[in-house]
Amino acid sequence: MIFVLRFHAEITVKSKSLRQRYSKVLTGSIRNLMKAISPEIKVRNLWDKLEVETPEVPEVCAQVLDRLQNTPGISHIEQVENTPFESFEQLLEFVLDKQGEHLANQSFAVRVKRKGKHEFSSQDLAAYIGGGIKARVEGTRVQLKNPEQTVKIWLEDDQANVEIERFNGLGGYPIPTQETVVSLISGGFDSAVATYALMRRGARTHFCFFNLGGAEAHEAAVKEVSYFIWEKFSKSHPVKFVSIDFSDVVDRILTQDQPGLMGVLLKRAMLRAASIVASRLNAQAIVTGEALGQVSSQTLTNLQVIDEVTDTLVLRPLIVSDKQDIVDLANSIGVGEMAAAIPEYCGVISNKPTVKAQRGAIKVAEETLNDELIESAVLNGKLIDVRNIPTVTQEETHIRQINDLAELNGNELVLDIRAPEEEELNPLVLSGSKVQHLPFFKLARAAEGLDKNQPVVLYCKQGVMSRLQAITLRNMGFTQVAVLADEAVCKS
Structure with a gap:
């Protein structure tokens, strides 16, 4: 053909x-x-x-x-x-x-x-x-x-x-006809779609994730979303995934006495760190998923104040996009369901965030956020080849992955946690194993009635939600939890 x-x-x-x-x-x-x-x-x-x-x-x-x-x-x-x-x-x-x-x-x-x-x-x-x-x-x-x-x-x-x-x-343009960029990825709709937009435009796109102190499931999920986007749209060229522990930075921000500035301070700190990452990866720009006016830190005044902290070009491909358009595009490229399943972690939410940050107040509030703090966070960050994310995630979360149906012995409860419409199109049928459809958004509550010593195997197409929910079950006290790889199902 x-x-x-x-x-x-x-x-x-x-x-x-x-x-x-x-x-x-x-x-x-x-x-x-x-x-x-x-x-x-x-x-x-x-x-x-x-x-x-x-x-x-x-x-x-x-x-x-x-x-x-x-x-x-x-x-x-x-x-x-x-x-x-x-x-x-x-x-x-x-x-x-x-x-x-x-x-x-x-x-x-x-x-x-x-x-x-x-x-x-x-x-x-x-x-x-x-x-x-x-x-x-x-x-x-x-x-x-x-x-x-x-x-x-x-x-x-x-x-x-x-x-x-x-x-x-x-x-769009072939990768890498345009220059290299670093995308700030959180796993949500905005950052995922912004990353896709730069890949489509021909830029080799590295990933940079700031861990603000959330659970291990958050970072694992963000890695898998990043891997999905890279594998689908940019697999011809390997890139890096950088994870930076920002918990110390968040602690410093929380101690200053200007709560309305916390969102802007965090974004400025992220750009300072991302600029160092971009320099080390020979990237010419930083990509964010910000849209004008979507949240308080994304007013024109605040965006200008945020950008002043770095000489590195900041690209915002979604700057005039409506949220629903972003969600629709995320769904069309296949990341919507994954983005919706990822929990939000933000340790610097203010009840009264400012929409017009004053430069003088920012300078005073940033006195504790010195260069040594930011550079130390980047220096202690983890850099991995995006191609190794499946292996690294499995090792870090210690969740067993079943790659062959022969590993099932029939005693497990296999839970298909896909959304109802996806499950209806292609029901999971396994010979010799009991399969129950239980959408991911109902699992936590339904799990309270399950035997915690019963071996449980979770399945979803991409593996992101199944690994997230496996960690949740493990934290609830389930002793035998595993995830079923889609490759194992496809081979059957």
């Missing part, structure tokens, strides 16, 4: 040298991604498009399409069938074989594009193919404006491609 990849429109209007660079980067990224699927996949750079040729194996084709649809730089993907061009008659038979059944009882138009020398025009070929379809496919009628179906043919010298289906791409 052949997939033809069309570049994002903003790439096609660039200079020849830039276009060559972007197409070369995108080709390299796709080759890296395809290696993990099958060594038989071929990727060709053809100047105005890329071609990906895959074995005729449904599972492989599905994986390839999923990867291509989530790779920045691609406007759309055309699934095509290729044939040598011999004559009008031969091409008509090919089109009827591939598309005839699909066109029955519908209006249609034929569009032909040619490259190379031919003794006929594109209109001649389109008229012949259209006439043949109308004469031989029941119920068809030609309709050049707004047809129900469009037959698209690309003829290049003596080779013809017929489009079978078209899929939307992600758009």
